[in-house]
Amino acid sequence: xxxxxxxxxxxxxxxxxxxxxxxxxxxxxxxxxxxxxxxxxxxxxxxxxxxxxxxxxxxxxxxxxxxxxxxxxxxxxxxxxxxxxxxxxxxxxxxxxxxxxxxxxxxxxxxxxxxxxxxxxxxxxxxxxxxxxxxxxxxxxxxxxxxxxxxxxxxxxxxxxxxxxxxxxxxxxxxxxxxxxxxxxxxxxxx
Numbered sequence: 782x783x784x785x786x787x788x789x790x791x792x793x794x795x796x797x798x799x800x801x802x803x804x805x806x807x808x809x810x811x812x813x814x815x816x817x818x819x820x821x822x823x824x825x826x827x828x829x830x831x832x833x834x835x836x837x838x839x840x841x842x843x844x845x846x847x848x849x850x851x852x853x854x855x856x857x858x859x860x861x862x863x864x865x866x867x868x869x870x871x872x873x874x875x876x877x878x879x880x881x882x883x884x885x886x887x888x889x890x891x892x893x894x895x896x897x898x899x900x901x902x903x904x905x906x907x908x909x910x911x912x913x914x915x916x917x918x919x920x921x922x923x924x925x926x927x928x929x930x931x932x933x934x935x936x937x938x939x940x941x942x943x944x945x946x947x948x949x950x951x952x953x954x955x956x957x958x959x960x961x962x963x964x965x966x967x968x969x970x971x972x
Contacts, residue, residue, distance in 0.1 A: 822972045826945075829911075829967040831870045831881050833949070838958035843868045858897070859890040870904060874952045874962050882906040888922070898922040900931055904967070914938030916969060918947055933969050945969035 836843040843866060850861030867885050871878035886902025904916045915938065920931035929949045936943030945968045952962040 824970050824972055827967075827969050827971065829965070829969070831872060831965055831967075832874045832878065832952060833884050833963040833965055834869045834871065834876060835866065835961045835963065836868070837864075838955075838960055853890070856890075856893070858892055858895060860893045861890060863887060863889045866902065870906075870965075874964070879908070881908045882911075886918075891921070896924050898924060911939055914940045916940050916943055916947075916967065922949060924951070933967070936969070936971060940969060940971045943969050943971040 834843065837845075844864050845866075846862055847865050848861075848863040849859075850856075853859055853861040865887055867883055869876075869880055870882040870884055871880055873879070883905045884902050885905055886900070888898045888900050888902070891897055891899040898921070900918055900920055900922045902918050904918070906912055906914050906916075915936055916933050917935045918931050919934045922929050922931060927950065931947045931949065933943055933945040933947060947965055947967045950964045950966075952964045954961045
């Protein structure tokens with residue numbers, strides 16, 4: 782009983798110091814946040830809006846199929862197809878709109894019952910305030926849903942310790958070529 786109480790007290794003291802809480806008027810400083818230069822920074826919410834151009838056709842595709850299962854071609858969902866992307870991100874839906882970055886990573890058809898993609902990618906920003914920063918996405922994209930939501934699981938540069946979500950809405954999809962333009966609204970908390 783005494784050992785359990787002692788363990789509880791030790792865990793409580795550690796938790797209070799890690800969470801930067803005020804106890805009896807003195808503030809425990811989180812050494813991890815201090816080391817990273819984040820101790821006195823406030824978390825902020827940023828909204829980003831851009832268009833994702835997934836080009837699978839023509840002489841310069843930005844999305845290439847790199848793997849598939851024996852049954853992928855006969856599957857109604859393309860189950861087992863893996864695609865590597867380096868898709869442009871632009872301010873507007875037009876292909877010649879100002880570039881703001883790239884979507885680089887992999888998506889794979891991961892559902893046997895509907896078209897559901899596993900998205901593993903980074904938004905790499907190349908213009909403006911967030912030039913050189915990235916956001917990491919890991920989640921499910923049910924491409925035939927009107928609006929899809931995928932989690933932001935991290936970031937670099939100005940997006941260190943990022944978390945949030947990305948909402949995707951198909952702007953155009955060419956049934957003949959397979960090319961798509963997707964509108965993204967991204968809401969991200971970061972320091």
